[in-house]
Every structure is written in C-alpha cells, then in structure tokens.
C-alpha cells in the first residue's frame with residue numbers, strides 16, 4: 474500500500490520512499506521555530522510532553538459577565554453566548570468560538586471530511602458526535618444542517634447540558650467526560666462508525682486523539698474534524714526529519730490520513746487563547762487497512778518502539794533500541810546499517826513499523842496456545858487492542 478517498507482535481502486541496497494498521507498487544504502504559512510512556547514514543555518531529553526497537554530495554557534482575558542455581554546453586543550452575526558450563564562472556565566478549556574465565519578468554515582470542512590475525503594465518499598452521514606459543545610456555537614449549525622436525529626454530543630459541564638436541553642429538547646447530549654467515553658460501544662449502538670467534530674478543550678487534546686486512535690482498532694470512528702493548538706497540529710502533519718516530527722506524527726500518520734484544513738487566529742475565540750489554532754481532519758484507516766499498514770505488528774509493540782525512540786530523541790536508533798527487550802539479533806542482522814545511525818526523527822512511520830516487526834515479530838506469530846502451537850496464523854483475526862494509546866485510567 475505504499476506505506477510498509479520491508480527490509481531487502483541486501484540491506485544496504487534499497488531506496489526507501491517515505492510514505493506521505495498528509496495533505497493541506499491551504500498552504501500553511503508558518504512553522505513554529507521556538508521549542509519553549511505555546512504551552513508545550515520540552516523535557517531534558519528533547520521530547521515534548523504529549524501525555525499532559527498544554528500544562529501552561531492560560532487564557533489571556535479575565536473572565537466575567539460584563540465581558541460576555543460586551544461580546545454579545547459586538548458580535549451580532551456570531552454564535553450566541555448567554556450572558557452570565559456560561560462564564561468560561563479555564564479549567565475546562567472553555568474557549569468559545571465567537572466568530573460566525575470561522576464556525577461556517579469549520580462546518581464546511583467537517584462536511585467534506587464526513588462525506589468526501591478518505592473512504593467516506595458515498596457513505597451516508599448517519600452518526601455525528603460533537604465533543605464539547607459548550608454554548609453551542611458549532612451545535613447550532615450542526616442542528617441547522619443535519620437535524621437532531623443523527624447528532625449527539627458529549628459534554629462535561631452541566632451548564633452546557635442544561636442550556637442545550639432548553640434549546641434543543643430532542644438533542645441527545647451526554648453528560649460525560651470525553652476521556653471516559655467508549656467509542657466502540659457508541660458505534661455499536663449506532664450500528665455504524667461515528668464521524669466526530671469538536672472544538673476541543675486543549676488541555677486534553679492528545680488524550681482525546683489517542684482515544685480515537687484506539688477506537689479505530691474497532692472501526693468505531695471513521696473521521697474526526699477537530700481544532701487544536703497550532704503547535705500540536707504541526708506535530709500531527711510534520712514530515713520526517715522536520716523538527717516537529719515526533720510521536721504524534723508517527724502515530725497519526727500511521728493510523729490515519731491527516732489533513733490540516735486551516736489556521737485559526739486567537740481572536741475568534743472568547744476568551745482569546747495565547748496561541749494560534751488549526752483545524753485538522755483525520756481519516757482513520759480502520760482495522761483492516763491498519764493491519765496492512767502495520768504489516769502484522771501489534772500496536773502495543775509499535776507503541777513501545779515509537780515512545781522509547783522519541784523519549785531519547787538525541788540518541789541513534791542503535792542506542793535507543795538496546796533498551797527495548799526484543800529480538801536484538803534479528804534486528805542487528807537485518808536492519809540496514811544506515812538505519813542504525815539515524816535519529817528517531819529521521820525514520821519514517823513505515824520504517825518504525827519495520828523496526829517493530831524485526832524486534833517483536835507479527836501478532837500472528839505470537840498467538841500461540843499452551844502447547845506452543847500457532848492458534849491463528851491469520852493476523853486479520855487478531856484484536857488490535859482496546860487501550861494501547863489512551864491511558865489505562867481512561868475509558869473501558
């Protein structure tokens with residue numbers, strides 16, 4: 474499929490063509506150059522902290538009723554924030570969309586993602602999930618466009634639940650922590666994969682994305698159109714050998730086709746965050762294509778290799794891989810010499826898959842019964858795992 478790169482017999486003789494599943498709707502004008510800003514911290518080993526999103530994020534504007542009212546006065550054609558009822562809570566990452574044009578652009582991009590891009594072409598649009606509807610900036614447009622029957626929302630803030638219940642009595646809004654949601658169960662109930670949209674709370678962006686990746690093991694989520702910090706978006710789409718290339722790039726470029734729709738300035742949010750944002754479209758491959766792309770390796774093993782490698786960004790692959798228990802002999806014998814001397818950011822997602830395969834073998838080869846016999850040589854039957862990327866404490 475153009476992604477997996479197998480190691481040739483003569484290990485020094487082959488050209489490796491990096492996979493690129495990335496596309497841009499619009500040219501992306503700037504790349505961040507700083508490694509210290511925008512709410513991401515970089516550890517002493519050079520790796521960005523991806524488990525706890527955005528630890529330093531502080532909304533720039535003090536929060537109060539008067540500001541909400543002022544905003545209502547000045548932004549007539551924009552999403553409505555009911556004065557006094559829904560004061561933004563920084564602790565819940567509440568930066569409401571206040572600009573009608575941006576909402577319209579997001580909905581347009583979502584519609585494309587949900588009906589045209591990836592494998593969605595020709596598939597009916599039947600089950601939309603909005604993450605964090607808040608005061609309903611996106612919800613209003615979604616209800617206008619698709620009605621309440623095929624839309625459901627997940628929101629942790631009871632004030633939003635009450636507000637939306639008043640506004641849309643027929644709309645299903647689950648009062649739930651988005652990190653605890655079981656997407657496979659939701660999709661099973663719906664009888665089809667979900668399409669997801671959300672202006673995400675930035676303090677948990679990558680955890681939400683990792684939960685979606687796990688859900689894709691079960692074909693529970695087809696696509697997601699979501700906002701995130703510009704820096705995080707850059708990491709999602711970064712090509713190999715770029716400074717932003719890291720765990721998020723390798724994982725999501727393996728699991729999905731990733732698209733950066735457009736950049737979003739802070740001014741369209743209330744309160745305005747200190748950072749730019751981006752709208753990203755993800756089309757998950759689903760279990761069958763993902764298994765092909767993973768060339769039979771287990772996502773858990775893949776995770777070990779990728780996270781260990783990027784935890785020691787400065788080290789060469791040879792030194793990093795010493796730390797991973799696995800078939801070091803097979804690796805030493807078969808891995809091309811020039812791969813050993815590379816640093817993790819120089820390995821394509823496909824090369825990470827190949828390194829994992831050499832170290833750990835494929836899922837089918839490990840699936841033995843008590844007598845040591847192979848129970849299933851067909852890797853297509855093997856479960857890819859329910860909690861590989863999301864934290865153990867999250868979800869069921």
Ligand SMILES: C[S@@+](CC[C@H](N)C(=O)[O-])C[C@H]1O[C@@H](n2cnc3c(N)ncnc32)[C@H](O)[C@@H]1O
Nearest residue numbers: 568569570605606607610628629650651672674
């Ligand atoms: C950036 S705001 C977006 C609000 C609205 N969709 C908009 O665009 O104006 C993020 C929303 O996610 C909600 N939220 C934060 N943490 C959440 C969680 N763990 N589970 C569910 N919703 C959460 C917040 O309450 C808030 O409504």
